Amino acid sequence: MTGRADITLSVNGQSYTRRVDPRLLLSDFLRHELGLTGTHVGCEHGVCGACTILLDGRSARSCLMLAVQAHGAEVETIEGQGTVAALGPIQQAFREHHALQCGFCTPGFVMTILDMLRHHDLGDDAAIREALSGNICRCTGYEHIVNAVRALVRERGKPA
Template sequence: MTDHSCSRPITLHVNGLKYAGHAEPRVNLADFLRSDLKLTGTHVGCEHGVCGACTVLVDGYSARSCLMLAVQAQGSEIRTVEGLATDGVLDILQACFHKHHALQCGFCTAGILMSATELLAANSEPDESIVRDVLSGHICRCTGYQNIVAAILDAASQLRERASDAGNN
């Protein structure tokens, strides 16, 4: 139970839903998402912003939620890995990760998915070097990154195809 004597009121929009509550000024966004909102897909690894496991989107941009205080996110639109699937159906990027076996233990995967989501929203035609540059902000100890790169490039191709089909209708 949170002692509200030191906490601050906070309102966040997370994965399309509005959350109002209280957060202690020292609580980071990752811990708030995991503990208070029970959104445990965001992982905390190094707690120094190096590993990228805690990456979420804040107002459309990737952010290390272990380095951001929850109160700093006041009024922001937050998107976590739980917000990628719709009605239990994986989005294209998640489906491509599955198709290409782009994860092993899965600890880093949520953060990588969020950074890749930001990339694909900004760049519909990334090449391998751009994808690898984005991935340089993430540490995955289980893979050689090749399947992750293939999954992101496949997702980009499918998203372009979907956009083309929508434009032709």
Template sequence: MTNETNITLTLNGEKVSAKAEPRMLASDFIRDVLFMSGTHVGCEHGVCGACTIRFNGKTARSCLLFAAQLDGANVETVESLGTAIDMHRIQKAFRKHHALQCGFCTPGFLMTVSEILETLPLSTDDEIRDALSGNLCRCTGYEHIVRAVRELVDERDGVPA
């Protein structure tokens, strides 16, 4: 006998329903049940940021949430930003500045950047680094990521290129 519960949420702007066991993590639910494979699972302890989603407008580590907590929520994954053909401006900036290498951490960074551009002034590169400090990358050395975010902040603030 299974103890699954029905979960209904808005995922990337579309209402969806699926079943999950109460102990299933949101990261596993998003990837394995809802087939949003852009949400990566890294440390499973909320440290690396690879599984970052927007949960009711705020970034959250999906490995620290249960699937049942998503019931009734508005959830955005990296797939909400754009596609390879029609990229979001954040994705374009990351590509332009070579702000990715292996790409494993990239979805988490993109989701984090989507929030910090809306909520933080990010006046200095040190503020950008601080805002990104919850996301780990083993490949880039972060400089290219900071450059991409700097360009996005300047664009947002109307600073001429």
């Protein structure tokens, strides 16, 4: 017995099969096994939101999940949302509204916002602020992030 587990999952539309330690966190699997370093690890307690990904279309904290729990799942990370040459709609809104500074929290915000735009009514600032309340940014003061989401809701509708 090797003490390892075989997992297969789809990440940003690409299927991966790996043998992993059953205790490996999903955030570490994405970063170290797949080289997808856009998923950041901040607090390692699920509080800051930097590690947010979408798991089967819903936001999840990858630092609180084991990779084996994602077996058979569809995972979306920031790498699947656009490129430097072709930003995704949320990334473009962040750029246009100056909604980032250091950028450490940005991937988690983008993934949270993607989930919120797909599944929730963000019709007013109170709803937007509530949707963003699970993500921490120490640089921006949030106003520009709210402005970016407001613009997405108003001008672009649901980007997904």
